[in-house]
Amino acid sequence: MNGTKNINGVRDPRPILVTGGAGFIGSNFVLEWFAAGKGPVVNLDKLTYAGNPENLATVAKNSDYTFVHGDICDGELVKQLLERYKPRAIVHFAAESHVDRSILGPEAFLRTNIDGTFTLLHAAKAHLDALEEEDRARFRFLHVSTDEVYGTLEPEDPAFHEETPYAPNSPYAASKAASDHLVRAWVHTYKLPALITNCSNNYGPYQFPEKLIPLMIANARQGKTLPVYGDGQQVRDWLYVTDHCKALMAVLEQGRIGETYNVGGGNQRSNLEVVTTLCALLDELLPDSRFRPHQQLIKYVADRPGHDRRYAIDARKLEGELGWRAQESFETGLRKTVEWYLANTDWVENVTSGAYQHWVQQNYGSRETTGAAAGGTK
Numbered sequence: 001m002n003g004t005k006n007i008n009g010v011r012d013p014r015p016i017l018v019t020g021g022a023g024f025i026g027s028n029f030v031l032e033w034f035a036a037g038k039g040p041v042v043n044l045d046k047l048t049y050a051g052n053p054e055n056l057a058t059v060a061k062n063s064d065y066t067f068v069h070g071d072i073c074d075g076e077l078v079k080q081l082l083e084r085y086k087p088r089a090i091v092h093f094a095a096e097s098h099v100d101r102s103i104l105g106p107e108a109f110l111r112t113n114i115d116g117t118f119t120l121l122h123a124a125k126a127h128l129d130a131l132e133e134e135d136r137a138r139f140r141f142l143h144v145s146t147d148e149v150y151g152t153l154e155p156e157d158p159a160f161h162e163e164t165p166y167a168p169n170s171p172y173a174a175s176k177a178a179s180d181h182l183v184r185a186w187v188h189t190y191k192l193p194a195l196i197t198n199c200s201n202n203y204g205p206y207q208f209p210e211k212l213i214p215l216m217i218a219n220a221r222q223g224k225t226l227p228v229y230g231d232g233q234q235v236r237d238w239l240y241v242t243d244h245c246k247a248l249m250a251v252l253e254q255g256r257i258g259e260t261y262n263v264g265g266g267n268q269r270s271n272l273e274v275v276t277t278l279c280a281l282l283d284e285l286l287p288d289s290r291f292r293p294h295q296q297l298i299k300y301v302a303d304r305p306g307h308d309r310r311y312a313i314d315a316r317k318l319e320g321e322l323g324w325r326a327q328e329s330f331e332t333g334l335r336k337t338v339e340w341y342l343a344n345t346d347w348v349e350n351v352t353s354g355a356y357q358h359w360v361q362q363n364y365g366s367r368e369t370t371g372a373a374a375g376g377t378k
C-alpha cells in the first residue's frame with residue numbers, strides 16, 4: 001500500500017483509528033479504505049463473538065495495518081493508542097449490534113455502546129487538545145450509528161430524516177441513541193469535531209450469520225428451517241455494505257462538523273420478501289440442491305418482543321451535500337452477497353463455533369412456532 005494515494009491525490013501518512021474493525025461493517029470499511037489507498041489504519045477490537053480477524057487476512061501483513069486487541073472501555077489503553085499513533089481521525093464502529101442479544105442480555109450493550117463511546121470521546125478530547133493547530137483543525141471523530149434510534153414507522157409515514165425525534169424501542173436502539181446524544185454533547189460542550197451517521201440495515205460479505213440474510217443462506221444450504229418472525233411483514237430499508245462504507249468516507253472527508261447524515265439505499269423490503277428472494281436466488285445458484293424449492297423451508301415463529309414494524313431512510317441530505325449515491329440495487333447487492341456466502345462456506349463454518357450454537361439454542365430453542373414463516377434483521 002505504501003506510495004498509494006487517496007482520492008485527493010495525496011496519501012496521508014497519519015493513521016486513522018478504527019474501533020470494531022474486525023466486525024461486519026468495520027472490516028468492509030478497512031478493506032475499502034486500503035483499496036482506495038487512503039493510508040494507515042490502527043484497528044482496536046475486542047474480538048467478541050462478532051469480531052473475526054480472518055475478515056482482514058488480506059491486509060494483515062500490510063505494513064500500514066496495525067491490529068490492537070483491546071476494549072474501547074479501557075480508558076488507559078485508548079489514551080496510550082492516541083498518544084502513540086496520533087491518528088487524524090477516529091472511526092467508531094465498535095458496538096454490541098444484535099437486537100435479539102440486547103433483549104436477552106442488555107448489560108453488554110450499555111457497557112460497550114454507552115460507556116465505551118464515552119471513553120473514546122473523553123480520550124479524543126484530550127488528544128485533540130494536545131494536537132498542533134493544523135492537526136487539530138483536521139481531526140475528526142466519526143460515530144457510526146443506526147436508524148433504529150428513530151423507532152418505528154407506520155406504513156404511510158415519511159422516511160426517517162435527520163430531524164426525526166429519537167424514539168428507540170429496543171435495548172440496542174436505546175444504547176445507540178444514548179451514544180449519539182453523548183457525541184452531540186461533546187460537539188456542543190467541548191467543540192469535539194465529530195459527525196454522526198445513522199444508517200439502515202446493511203447486508204453483504206462478512207456479516208455474522210445471526211442476522212437475517214446470512215442466517216437464511218446458511219440454513220437454506222443445509223436444509224434447515226428458515227425462521228421468519230411474526231407475519232414477516234416487518235419492513236427494512238436495505239443497503240449493501242460497500243455503499244455504506246463509501247458514505248462513511250464521504251462524511252469523514254467532506255461532512256460538516258456536528259452534523260448528522262442519514263444513510264440508506266431506498267430499498268424497502270419486508271422480511272418475507274427478502275427471504276423469498278433469497279430462496280429464488282438459491283434455487284438458481286444451487287440447481288442440484290435437494291432442498292429446492294428452498295421456500296418450503298420457511299417457518300413462521302413467534303415474533304421478537306417489541307419488534308419495530310418499519311424503517312425507511314431519507315438520505316437526501318447525504319446525496320445533496322456530499323454527492324453520495326448507492327451503487328448497488330437490492331437485486332445486484334443480494335446476488336453478490338449470496339454468491340459470496342456460497343463461495344466462502346469455510347468462513348461461515350469457522351465463525352459458527354460452539355458458543356454460537358449455544359446462543360442459537362437459547363434464542364430460538366424456546367420460541368414457539370406460529371405456523372405463519374425469524375431471523376433478526378439487525
Ligand SMILES: NC(=O)c1ccc[n+]([C@@H]2O[C@H](COP(=O)([O-])OP(=O)(O)OC[C@H]3O[C@@H](n4cnc5c(N)ncnc54)[C@H](O)[C@@H]3O)[C@@H](O)[C@H]2O)c1
Pocket residue numbers: 019020021022023024025026044045046047048049050051052070071072073092093094095096097098112116144145146147176198199200201202203208378
Ligand atoms: N449491521 C447493520 O446493519 C448496521 C446498520 C447501521 C449501523 N450499524 C452500526 O455499525 C457499527 C458496526 O456494526 P456491525 O454490524 O459491523 O457490528 P458487528 O457486531 O459485526 O461488529 C462489532 C465489532 O465491534 C467489536 N467490539 C464489540 N465490543 C467491543 C469493545 N468493547 N471494544 C472493542 N471492540 C468491540 C466486535 O469484536 C466486532 O468486531 C455498530 O456501531 C452498529 O451499531 C450497523
